[in-house]
Amino acid sequence: MRTSKFIVLEGLDGSGKTYACMTVKKILKKNGIKKIIIVREPGSTPIAEKIRNIIKNFHNYENIDKKTILLLMYACRIQLIKNIIKPNLKKNIWVISDRHDMSTFAYQGGGFGIEENTIKTLRNMMIGDFYPDLTIYLDVIPKISLQRIFIRSQPDNIEINNIDFFHKIRNSYLQLVKKNSKNITINANLNINIVQQDIKKKIEIWLKYENNMEPMVKKVL
Numbered sequence: 001m002r003t004s005k006f007i008v009l010e011g012l013d014g015s016g017k018t019y020a021c022m023t024v025k026k027i028l029k030k031n032g033i034k035k036i037i038i039v040r041e042p043g044s045t046p047i048a049e050k051i052r053n054i055i056k057n058f059h060n061y062e063n064i065d066k067k068t069i070l071l072l073m074y075a076c077r078i079q080l081i082k083n084i085i086k087p088n089l090k091k092n093i094w095v096i097s098d099r100h101d102m103s104t105f106a107y108q109g110g111g112f113g114i115e116e117n118t119i120k121t122l123r124n125m126m127i128g129d130f131y132p133d134l135t136i137y138l139d140v141i142p143k144i145s146l147q148r149i150f151i152r153s154q155p156d157n158i159e160i161n162n163i164d165f166f167h168k169i170r171n172s173y174l175q176l177v178k179k180n181s182k183n184i185t186i187n188a189n190l191n192i193n194i195v196q197q198d199i200k201k202k203i204e205i206w207l208k209y210e211n212n213m214e215p216m217v218k219k220v221l
């Protein structure tokens with residue numbers, strides 16, 4: 001039986017996902033979980049990294065349609081799930097992913113306005129019943145997320161969109177996280193140390209629940 005878990009970090013650009021992936025890894029290690037890999041979407045396989053480059057720099061080539069981006073995201077995801085995520089989970093290696101499927105619903109759906117049913121149909125056709133064991137959504141207001149992005153580096157093609165675009169994505173995330181009890185929300189507007197502590201507290205509660213030590217504790221999450 002598989003004991004490894006698939007944990008996803010979600011949120012706006014600049015919400016702190018990359019940093020949080022490291023935090024989650026440290027917390028898991030402290031709790032005795034030794035074998036862990038971190039991946040990112042889009043990317044983390046040779047083909048997916050090439051596609052990532054196209055997505056992030058498409059203005060250098062030609063205008064890219066939102067539906068093309070949607071298909072490219074799933075192309076990357078299929079490669080990653082098939083070649084990295086599933087084989088590692090099978091070997092009982094835990095996988096932490098910087099973004100996954102919820103990003104597509106929030107960005108291509110909420111942000112770019114592609115119909116949710118179109119994405120759902122594609123999703124079901126492409127990745128079937130594969131879902132994360134836990135999704136940690138880092139909630140941040142667009143004003144703060146954009147400030148962090150601009151300090152970090154030159155914004156990419158998705159990050160150059162205006163603030164309204166990010167409000168739409170955030171609203172979409174807020175709806176999406178409510179849909180499943182396997183989703184945890186963290187207030188990521190706060191100081192980085194407080195964010196880390198909150199992640200630690202919630203992951204440790206979740207770990208206890210997953211190990212069936214405290215079945216009722218899930219209500220606290």
Ligand SMILES: Nc1ncnc2c1ncn2[C@@H]1O[C@H](COP(=O)(O)OP(=O)(O)O)[C@@H](O)[C@H]1O
Binds near residue numbers: 011013015018019020
């Ligand atoms: N809670 C926080 N408070 C202030 N700065 C933060 C916080 N979390 C992350 N950062 C900083 O914001 C930037 C973006 O963080 P990052 O982890 O790369 O976000 P993401 O992967 O979600 O785009 C980095 O410079 C990071 O150090």
Ligand SMILES: Cc1cn([C@H]2C[C@H](O)[C@@H](COP(=O)(O)OP(=O)(O)O)O2)c(=O)[nH]c1=O
Binds near residue numbers: 014015017107108
């Ligand atoms: C996985 C995924 C990412 N994206 C976007 C979100 C990001 O703007 C971009 C990935 O860039 P990345 O630099 O990894 O994001 P972040 O700034 O959050 O670290 O791709 C989608 O639009 N749809 C998706 O399904």
